[in-house]
Amino acid sequence: MSTAICDEDNVRFFKKGNLPEPHELEAIIFSRQPAAITALLKAACVGIAGAGGLGSVVAETLARSGVGKLVIADFDSVEPSNLNRQRYSLEQLGLPKVQALAENIRGFNPFVTVVALQERITFDNAGELFHGCSIVAECLDSATEKASIVSGFLKHMPQAKIVAASGLAGLGAGAAITARKIFSRLYLVGDLISDMADGAGLFASRVGIAASMQSHIIIRLLAGEDP
Amino acid sequence: MKLRVNGEDRILDKPLSTVGQVLDHFGVPWVRAAVELNEDAVDPGLFDKTPVSDGDRIEIVSFVGGG
Numbered sequence: 313m314s315t316a317i318c319d320e321d322n323v324r325f326f327k328k329g330n331l332p333e334p335h336e337l338e339a340i341i342f343s344r345q346p347a348a349i350t351a352l353l354k355a356a357c358v359g360i361a362g363a364g365g366l367g368s369v370v371a372e373t374l375a376r377s378g379v380g381k382l383v384i385a386d387f388d389s390v391e392p393s394n395l396n397r398q399r400y401s402l403e404q405l406g407l408p409k410v411q412a413l414a415e416n417i418r419g420f421n422p423f424v425t426v427v428a429l430q431e432r433i434t435f436d437n438a439g440e441l442f443h444g445c446s447i448v449a450e451c452l453d454s455a456t457e458k459a460s461i462v463s464g465f466l467k468h469m470p471q472a473k474i475v476a477a478s479g480l481a482g483l484g485a486g487a488a489i490t491a492r493k494i495f496s497r498l499y500l501v502g503d504l505i506s507d508m509a510d511g512a513g514l515f516a517s518r519v520g521i522a523a524s525m526q527s528h529i530i531i532r533l534l535a536g537e538d539p
Numbered sequence: 540m541k542l543r544v545n546g547e548d549r550i551l552d553k554p555l556s557t558v559g560q561v562l563d564h565f566g567v568p569w570v571r572a573a574v575e576l577n578e579d580a581v582d583p584g585l586f587d588k589t590p591v592s593d594g595d596r597i598e599i600v601s602f603v604g605g606g
Contacts, residue, residue, distance in 0.1 A: 366606045435583065451606055455571045458602040459583065462573040466580030481605035494545070495575045495598050508605035519606070 338423050342378050349535045350378050354423075356534045357381040359442030359472075360449045361433050361461055363388070363409040365514055366477055367451030368399040369523035370530075375417040375424045377531055382417075384410050385429040385441050397516035435460045439468025447530050450476035451523070455507070462498065472497070475529050479503040480522040482512025489518070491525050491539065499539065501525045543596040558597070559587035567601045574599050 317323060324332070324340075331337055342350045356379050360367045363386035371384055386409045390400045394409075404412040410428035417424055429441055433452070438461050442448050448465050452458050458478060465474045479502030480489060488503040501522050508514060532539040540554040542561065555561050558581050562572055574581040575598040581589050591597065 362606060364606050453604060453606040455602040455604040458604075458606075459571050459573050459600075462600070462602075463580060463583050466573065466575065467582060476600075476602075477606065478600065478602045479605070481603075494600060496578050498573075498575075498600070500600060502603075504601075505603060506605065507603035509603070514605055 334423075341421065341423075345378070352536065353378045353531065353534050354380040356447070357383065357445045358447045358449065358530055358534075359383045359445035360385070360451055361438070361442070361465075362386055362451035362453065363398075363413050364394065364451065364453055365397040365516070365519040366480075366523045366526065367449070368409070368413055369520055370449050370451055370527050371413050372399050372416065373524060373527035374530060375421050375426075377527075378421065379424065379530075379534070381425040381427070383427040383429065383442055383445055384413055385431050385433050386410050387430055387432040397514055397519050433457075433461050433464075435464035435467070438464030442469065442472070445469075445472060447473045447475065447533055449526050449530060450474060451526070453508070455509075466495070466498065473499070473533055475499045475501065475526045475533075477501045477522045477526055479506045480519050481506040481508040481510065481514055483515060483518065484512075486518060486521045489521050489525065491529055493539070499529050501529070540593050542591065542594075545598055554593075555591060557587055558585075558589040558591060561591055561597060562586060562599065565599065567599055571602045572599055573602070 358379050360371050388409050390404045400412050408430045410430050414426040414428045450462050462476050491501045494500050529539045540551045542549050577596050
């Protein structure tokens, strides 16, 4: 492949293993995003409730996009059965998921502040754990926990927008997963019916679609769009 | 009795007096439900104590598992 260099081009060479100065590195990482939107994302604080198939993808996507601060809560540790869809590696088996996720994020975007909380999220503590977040993503596994934590967010975080997921199990069509605004502050991603309890399983491809849609709603909200 | 449920007007044959009764009527298990009544969140512990009246707007999500 040949790349033409034109008059006035700014050309930088990097020696493998030698990173540029932090401010320059950050500018280059985000050179494919409009600067005004990158600034909005960097100023934001987003909460992620759960660091499994949904949460590990949402956290990675938001961190790659340059969201300045992520508060991630999950009580669980990495297990082999997570690896078919969750963004962890063999070396991370047994580590708290939030710690493993913070490590992963540092590996590609060291400019994100990650607050890693190894705690069980409940209706009562949901508001406290994610205090200061303008948007929270519900990324839990069980239907009852989803219901109770979303209720907790609605009750205890009166200013926050909530992006939840329901209906992403199995091998149904990807396009059946949609995003809708249902309450005044609640966005819901999923087909609303595909239940893990029906034995249909969980696949990286379909869970990933839902997680990417959650991430995309959050990025659009932070950029000032009304999704 | 008339309620606006998830954006649709519903005429109910018998009057329902609490959020819990509305969930039962529509077959939504309480433990899977998140509810807003007239744009206010309803505490799941108070589904059976939160009154509904004619003309109320109620939004119900019934969650399924997976993540």
